Amino acid sequence: xxxxxxxxxxxxxxxxxxxxxxxxxxxxxxxxxxxxxxxxxxxxxxxxxxxxxxxxxxxxxxxxxxxxxxxxxxxxxxxxxxxxxxxxxxxxxxxxxxxxxxxxxxxxxxxxxxxxxxxxxxxxxxxxxxxxxxxxxxxxxxxxxxxxxxxxxxxxxxxxxxxxxxxxxxxxxxxxxxxxxxxxxxxxxxxxxxxxxxxxxxxxxxxxxxxxxxxxxxxxxxxxxxxxxxxxxxxxxxxxxxxxxxxxxxxxxxxxxxxxxxxxxxxxxxxxxxxxxxxxxxxxxxxxxxxxxxxxxxxxxxxxxxxxxxxxxxxxxxxxxxxxxxxxxxxxxxxxxxxxxxxxxxxxxxxxxxxxxxxxxxxxxxxxxxxxxxxxxxxxxxxxxxxxxxxxxxxxxxxxxxxxxxxxxxxxxxxxxxxxxxxx
Amino acid sequence: xxxxxxxxxxxxxxxxxxxxxxxxxxxxxxxxxxxxxxxxxxxxxxxxxxxxxxxxxxxxxxxxxxxxxxxxxxxxxxxxxxxxxxxxxxxxxxxxxxxxxxxxxxxxxxxxxxxxxxxxxxxxxxxxxxxxxxxxxxxxxxxxxxxxxxxxxxxxxxxxxxxxxxxxxxxxxxxxxxxxxxxxxxxxxxxxxxxxxxxxxxxxxxxxxxxxxxxxxxxxxxxxxxxxxxxxxxxxxxxxxxxxxxxxxxxxxxxxxxxxxxxxxxxxxxxxxxxxxxxxxxxxxxxxxxxxxxxxxxxxxxxxxxxxxxxxxxxxxxxxxxxxxxxxxxxxxxxxxxxxxxxxxxxxxxxxxxxxxxxxxxxxxxxxxxxxxxxxxxxxxxxxxxxxxxxxxxxxxxxxxxxxxxxxxxxxxxxxxxxxxxxxxxxxxxxxxxxxxxxxxxxxxxxxxxxxxxx
Numbered sequence: 024x025x026x027x028x029x030x031x032x033x034x035x036x037x038x039x040x041x042x043x044x045x046x047x048x049x050x051x052x053x054x055x056x057x058x059x060x061x062x063x064x065x066x067x068x069x070x071x072x073x074x075x076x077x078x079x080x081x082x083x084x085x086x087x088x089x090x091x092x093x094x095x096x097x098x099x100x101x102x103x104x105x106x107x108x109x110x111x112x113x114x115x116x117x118x119x120x121x122x123x124x125x126x127x128x129x130x131x132x133x134x135x136x137x138x139x140x141x142x143x144x145x146x147x148x149x150x151x152x153x154x155x156x157x158x159x160x161x162x163x164x165x166x167x168x169x170x171x172x173x174x175x176x177x178x179x180x181x182x183x184x185x186x187x188x189x190x191x192x193x194x195x196x197x198x199x200x201x202x203x204x205x206x207x208x209x210x211x212x213x214x215x216x217x218x219x220x221x222x223x224x225x226x227x228x229x230x231x232x233x234x235x236x237x238x239x240x241x242x243x244x245x246x247x248x249x250x251x252x253x254x255x256x257x258x259x260x261x262x263x264x265x266x267x268x269x270x271x272x273x274x275x276x277x278x279x280x281x282x283x284x285x286x287x288x289x290x291x292x293x294x295x296x297x298x299x300x301x302x303x304x305x306x307x308x309x310x311x312x313x314x315x316x317x318x319x320x321x322x323x324x325x326x327x328x329x330x331x332x333x334x335x336x337x338x339x340x341x342x343x344x345x346x347x348x349x350x351x352x353x354x355x356x357x358x359x360x361x362x363x364x365x366x367x368x369x370x371x372x373x374x375x376x377x378x379x380x381x382x383x384x385x386x387x388x389x390x391x392x393x394x395x396x397x398x399x400x401x402x403x404x405x406x407x408x409x410x411x412x413x414x415x416x417x418x419x420x421x422x423x424x425x426x427x428x429x430x431x432x433x434x435x436x437x438x439x440x441x442x443x444x445x446x447x
Numbered sequence: 448x449x450x451x452x453x454x455x456x457x458x459x460x461x462x463x464x465x466x467x468x469x470x471x472x473x474x475x476x477x478x479x480x481x482x483x484x485x486x487x488x489x490x491x492x493x494x495x496x497x498x499x500x501x502x503x504x505x506x507x508x509x510x511x512x513x514x515x516x517x518x519x520x521x522x523x524x525x526x527x528x529x530x531x532x533x534x535x536x537x538x539x540x541x542x543x544x545x546x547x548x549x550x551x552x553x554x555x556x557x558x559x560x561x562x563x564x565x566x567x568x569x570x571x572x573x574x575x576x577x578x579x580x581x582x583x584x585x586x587x588x589x590x591x592x593x594x595x596x597x598x599x600x601x602x603x604x605x606x607x608x609x610x611x612x613x614x615x616x617x618x619x620x621x622x623x624x625x626x627x628x629x630x631x632x633x634x635x636x637x638x639x640x641x642x643x644x645x646x647x648x649x650x651x652x653x654x655x656x657x658x659x660x661x662x663x664x665x666x667x668x669x670x671x672x673x674x675x676x677x678x679x680x681x682x683x684x685x686x687x688x689x690x691x692x693x694x695x696x697x698x699x700x701x702x703x704x705x706x707x708x709x710x711x712x713x714x715x716x717x718x719x720x721x722x723x724x725x726x727x728x729x730x731x732x733x734x735x736x737x738x739x740x741x742x743x744x745x746x747x748x749x750x751x752x753x754x755x756x757x758x759x760x761x762x763x764x765x766x767x768x769x770x771x772x773x774x775x776x777x778x779x780x781x782x783x784x785x786x787x788x789x790x791x792x793x794x795x796x797x798x799x800x801x802x803x804x805x806x807x808x809x810x811x812x813x814x815x816x817x818x819x820x821x822x823x824x825x826x827x828x829x830x831x832x833x834x835x836x837x838x839x840x841x842x843x844x845x846x847x848x849x850x851x852x853x854x855x856x857x858x859x860x861x862x863x864x865x866x867x868x869x870x871x872x873x874x875x876x877x878x879x880x881x882x883x884x885x886x887x888x889x890x891x892x893x894x895x896x897x898x899x900x901x902x
Contacts, residue, residue: 089486089514369550376492388493396493416489417555 025328026335027321029063031302032194032220032279034152036125038063039292039336040317043283043304044129044155044198047314049103051113055120060314061321064125066222066304069102069157070110072132072142076101076163084231084241086257095257095285096307097231099242099249101163102131107145115149125302126150127196131157131169134179136186143191153193156183158209159200159225161252174200174225177212184216194219196281199265201227201258206265207272214275221269222281222304224262226252255307259285263298270299270344287316289323296336297343355438356430359407359423361385361400367420370395374411374421382410449708451700452719454792455820458744465715468742472633472768473537473564481568485514488560491550496562499548501873502529502882506545506562513569522573525566527580529885530604531597533643534626535878536567537635540731542764544878578649583610588895591616591674593661596624597877598680598867600647601884602891607652609892614674616659624682625877628707631735633742666837671862676891679850679858679865680884683828683875689727693785698793702726702736702825709739721821723747725796727782728825730760734769736823741772748774749817753781753801753808783814785822795819830869846871856887864891 027038041064042048042057049068057065078100086095103110118126128151132138146154157164158174165172173179180197187195197213199206201224210221228250230240240248262284269275282295287308295303308316333339363374363386375398378386385404389397400411412421435441458465476484488510496506504525512521525532539545541563546552549559573579588611592599595617603613621627626640648655659665661681670677686701688694698721712718724745726737729752741748750769752759755778759766769776780798788794800813830848835841844851844859849871856864856872866872866883873879 090483369553369556370491370495371489371550372492372494373489394498395495 024325025333027063027325029302029336031125031281032153032196034064034125034127034194035123036063036302037123038317038321039296039300039302040320041065041125041127041281041302041304042309042314043306044068044127044157045306045310046098046100047306047309050105050110051117054113054117054126057309057314057317058117058121058124061317062124062314064127064152064302066127066129066155067110067114067151069129069131070107070142070146071102071130071169072138073107075104075106078104079244081242081244084251085255086231086253093255093307093311095229095231095253095255096310097229097242097251097253098226099162099244099251102129102157107142111145111149114146114151118150118152125152127153127155129155129157129198131164134168134173134183139183139186140190143187147191147193151193153196153219154187154191155196155198155222156187157198157225158183159198159202159223159252161200161202161226161228162250171200171202171225174198174209175203177208180209180212181216184213184218188217196220196222198225198283199223200225201261201265201284206268207275210269210272210275210278214278218278220279220281220301221275222283223269224258224265224284226254227258227261229253254284255311256285256287259291263294266295266300267298267344267347270341271347289320289327292320292324293327293339294343296340298347299341299344301336301340351435353434354432355435356428356433358426358428360402360405360426361407361409361411362422362424363398363400363411364420364422365397367417368398369417369420370398371416372396372398373414373416374398377410377414382406382408386411449700449704449719451697452705452721452821454697455719455721457718458716458720460716460744462714462716465743469632469636469715469739471636472631475571476561476564476568478572481513481565484561485510485565487551488514489550495548495550496545496560499544501544501876501879502532502535502885504528504532504566509569510560510562510565513565518569519573519575519579521569522575523579525569529878529881530601530647531626531643531877531881532566533570533646534597534630534635534640535881536563536570537639538626538630539563539876539878540762540764543762575646578646578651580604580608580650582608582650582652585612586610586895586899588612588675589614589673590676590678590891591670592678592680593665593670594618594624594680594682594867594869595622595644595655596680596682596867596880597626598682598880598884598887599624599678600644601881602678602680602864602866602888603653603884604647604650605885605888606891607650609888611652611675611892611895613653615653615655616661616665616670617655617657618660618663618684620657622655624680628710629703629732630710631706631739632710633739634735660834662831662834662836662840667835667840667843667863668837671839671860675862675895677863678856678884678887678891679863679869680867680880681831681834681850681865681869683868684831684834685829686824687827687829689782689785689824689826691782691785693787696785696787696791696793698820699785699822700824702728702732702823703828705823706732706736706739715743718743719821721745721819721823723818723820724749725817725819725822726750726825727822728752728827729754729758730825730827731762731765733825734761734765734774736825737774738769738772740823741774748772749777749819750774751777751780751782751796751798751817753779754803755779777817780815781808781810786816793819793822796822828868855890856883857890862894 044066082100164170197218282300283304509521509524545562546559552559592615623640724740783799784797786795795818800811850865864887867880
């Protein structure tokens with residue numbers, strides 16, 4: 024089986040699957056269970072200054088798909104509500120008992136040098152492998168000048184990162200908030216501050232649903248609610264994009280990235296790695312299914328790597344970055360056309376109505392002698408948008424086939440139709 | 448109870464045990480099951496299931512509404528196309544209609560969406576506090592509907608909705624037609640048929656008069672004179688004959704007569720039990736008869752059919768029910784003689800073995816006998832000629848014995864419409880009768896309103 028071990032920002036771990044800083048890593052009991060289940064590392068739930076934070080009752084809510092499949096979870100929980108002393112003691116013991124696993128400590132203290140100078144040596148003394156700076160928590164802590172309030176200001180990110188590198192010899196991972204307009208600004212700031220790595224994304228500001236009888240959003244605290252942080256499968260596309268943005272930014276090239284956001288299986292993890300992540304963090308999937316899922320993740324990833332001849336994660340890490348570019352560099356002359364496999368078609372008509380009502384009227388519906396319908400692509404109308412393939416319930420029934428147009432590569436910067444094209 | 452069977456014993460099982468044996472063949476879905484099943488619907492466009500539904504219910508839409516937690520909206524969607532959607536959900540042979548056509552009805556998709564069960568779920572749980580349909584302003588038109596079966600009731604409801612006054616003439620003591628008197632007890636349990644009619648009448652403007660039988664105390668001539676239009680939903684009320692000597696002997700009767708009594712019985716432990724039972728025929732009625740006798744505790748139930756399995760009218764699903772209930776199917780055997788005991792009661796039947804020769808049935812010359820305490824004929828229903836005996840009714844054009852109608856359910860007499868089993872149009876199914884009634888009502892309404900505008 025392929026070797027899943029990693030060295031990420033100088034931190035060794037037997038596999039790239041780490042638990043993110045969150046309720047599953049709040050205390051020794053959970054973390055030990057996670058290590059027993061096979062997780063390669065954990066990021067201990069965020070420590071802060073005493074007195075510890077106080078949490079409300081009723082903390083999570085979810086966005087559901089069909090059959091109560093959870094698409095995403097929203098939480099309004101704060102950082103650890105246990106004392107610094109208890110957490111440090113437990114971290115010390117766990118690291119001693121599990122020396123081969125990565126143990127990172129997440130931190131959030133006020134944006135004041137003295138606060139960081141105080142806490143960093145205490146954390147380093149536990150024997151932990153690294154620290155992660157929580158600049159992303161979108162609820163509760165920003166009101167106190169911490170969390171996303173720091174992450175949204177690149178200068179603060181850079182400053183705090185520098186303090187950490189000054190007062191601590193451990194690798195520093197800066198966790199980025201997605202609640203900004205350009206993730207690269209935060210990543211560049213962390214890089215300037217001397218960060219050993221960035222991890223992303225933290226949760227996204229969210230309200231998942233509203234109780235229409237009580238006219239209050241979820242989760243309900245008494246008769247009120249507040250926005251929380253969104254995570255889980257639904258945020259994966261946003262996270263992948265932000266990871267790719269940083270991976271292909273010349274200013275942060277080579278900066279290690281720990282991918283976070285909706286990773287629930289080996290394939291999700293492989294995608295993050297293909298876009299440049301050196302490790303991944305998981306939370307929601309574990310909260311929904313328990314720690315046991317890591318076995319399936321490790322097994323699936325190793326088998327896929329074996330089948331594709333990748334002996335280590337480094338062998339395929341970042342391979343999709345080079346194929347990710349700006350829209351203006353896409354080949355205007357590329358053309359694909361939908362092809363329907365009539366043997367696989369079950370006749371649901373979804374491709375037809377989707378194309379007919381909302382796209383290019385490129386799928387004809389004709390009644391066959393037996394009364395059933397034949398759906399066929401009108402090739403001259405098809406623009407290759409993929410909508411029919413997306414709406415088709417049968418996998419691989421509709422195939423988007425590349426056409427040989429005989430035309431050379433031509434991007435928008437070169438296209439004569441572009442009035443602002445760069446002069447050649 | 449039926450005189451012809453009074454000499455037979457009664458079921459051995461107690462009333463509770465029998466009630467259990469006759470409980471819902473397909474129990475209602477739970478909320479969880481409905482959520483899971485409704486999410487399986489692919490929300491097809493131009494959906495094959497809708498095209499297969501004789502009453503044109505917008506199935507993807509109502510299932511989508513169930514999935515959206517909008518049960519009233521789902522129920523209204525169903526009822527707007529089929530006001531008897533509750534009983535159709537229970538009695539329709541979905542295995543040859545919507546569920547047969549479902550795009551998920553194949554090995555790759557595992558199984559069709561349970562459309563019938565979802566339809567029942569929506570209607571049973573809609574929780575309407577008032578009738579969901581409003582009547583249009585009164586038109587002053589009065590329409591006579593003959594027969595309070597699915598066709599007549601459907602027609603009456605749609606006419607009432609359009610603002611007409613409707614009088615329904617029913618020969619029996621209760622409304623519902625075959626839903627009340629002809630469906631296997633475990634397919635339409637308790638008093639659902641009556642509750643559904645009560646719901647339907649909730650629209651107002653419909654009066655039902657009972658013990659009114661066309662050809663006996665009612666004539667088409669009178670109705671035609673007294674009402675602006677007439678709809679005939681007569682059904683098929685006569686039973687085909689075997690044409691054998693001793694056909695009237697105690698112990699030999701029509702399956703429909705027994706099923707009617709069984710449905711009306713308050714106490715199943717008091718109905719006659721044919722421990723050794725012969726059912727002649729191969730349609731769903733034959734299966735209903737055989738399975739019900741088996742569930743009453745009969746030890747030896749046989750269905751005998753003159754042709755083969757492939758020609759049977761009963762669906763594969765019905766045949767499976769019969770097998771599950773240990774009913775034996777005998778094919779290629781024709782009733783040859785009724786066998787009587789020394790008291791003149793049925794003791795069995797002699798059959799002649801048959802074979803097809805170039806598509807025509809021939810006797811092989813071989814015979815065999817089956818012992819029986821009772822024999823039930825389920826060889827098809829016939830048109831009751833007496834109902835159309837008055838001078839005007841006698842003029843109605845016919846297709847064979849049934850009333851001829853066009854696509855708008857118009858008979859050959861102006862102002863007289865007909866639908867359901869008494870016509871030759873479409874299949875002999877409840878859902879088909881409902882559709883006929885609905886279409887006839889629309890045709891009547893269009894015709895009457897056309898006259899209003901012209902006047």
